[in-house]
Amino acid sequence: MGDFDDLLSANADYAADFKLQGFDGVARAGVAIVTCMDSRIDPLRMLGLEPGDAKIFRNPGGRITPQALEAIVLGVHLLNVDRILIVPHTRCAVATSTEDELRRRVSESAGVDASWQPFHVVDDQVRALAEDVAKVTSHPLVPATVRVGGFVYDVDTGRIDQKV
Ligand SMILES: [Zn+2]
Structure with missing residues (x-):
């Protein structure tokens, strides 16, 4: 029994009915999305x-x-991207915890000191979003023709609101 048997079995079913072959890897809709790892986001x-x-x-x-930024530059120049959405979300651990809180929780889970581990928490989500949008729009390899927006995804309603 392998640690991933359930997932590999599901993949076999997926591959048996595979319909995504033949793509060339460009973003067909011209969209790039930068978002959180949160499992509530699709x-x-x-x-x-x-x-x-x-x-x-x-x-x-x-x-x-x-x-x-590496991904965005590649997307814009090689992969057809002309619109970029930056999408943090409500109730994000990174935006609702302090660095010390996350380090303490991880230390408790790990049973070893985690005080050296950065988590880059955000104390003002919309301000951080504005800074992130500016990082993209001011990048020398992102042309002004590329449209960049900052949004917040509400994990309780599924709605996205543009903030920047
Ligand atoms: Zn999050």
């Missing part, structure tokens, strides 16, 4: 998109990190 379906339509980059909090 990035494609929340925007009426399907596999093949969008580039998706996820991390805790849906932040514009150096790696997110």
Whole structure:
């Protein structure tokens, strides 16, 4: 018995009815989404998109990190992206905890000191979102023709509100 047998079994069913072959990997709808790793977020379906339509980059909090910018630059220049949505969400642990709280909780779970581990918490989600939008729009390799928006996804209603 392997640790992943249930998932591999599900994958076999998925592959038996596979219909996504033949794509070339570009974002067919021209969309890139940067959002949180939160399991309540379904990035494609929340925007009426399907596999093949969008580039998706996820991390805790849906932040514009150096790696997110790498993805965006590749998306814009090589993968057909011309609209970018940055989408943090309500009730996000990264935006509702302090750095010390997360370190304490992880320390308790791990049974070892986690005080050295950064989690990059956000104390003002909309301000952080505005800063993240600016990181993208001011990037020298993101042309002004690319439209960038900052949004908050409500995990209780499914709605997305544009904030920036
Ligand atoms: Zn989150």
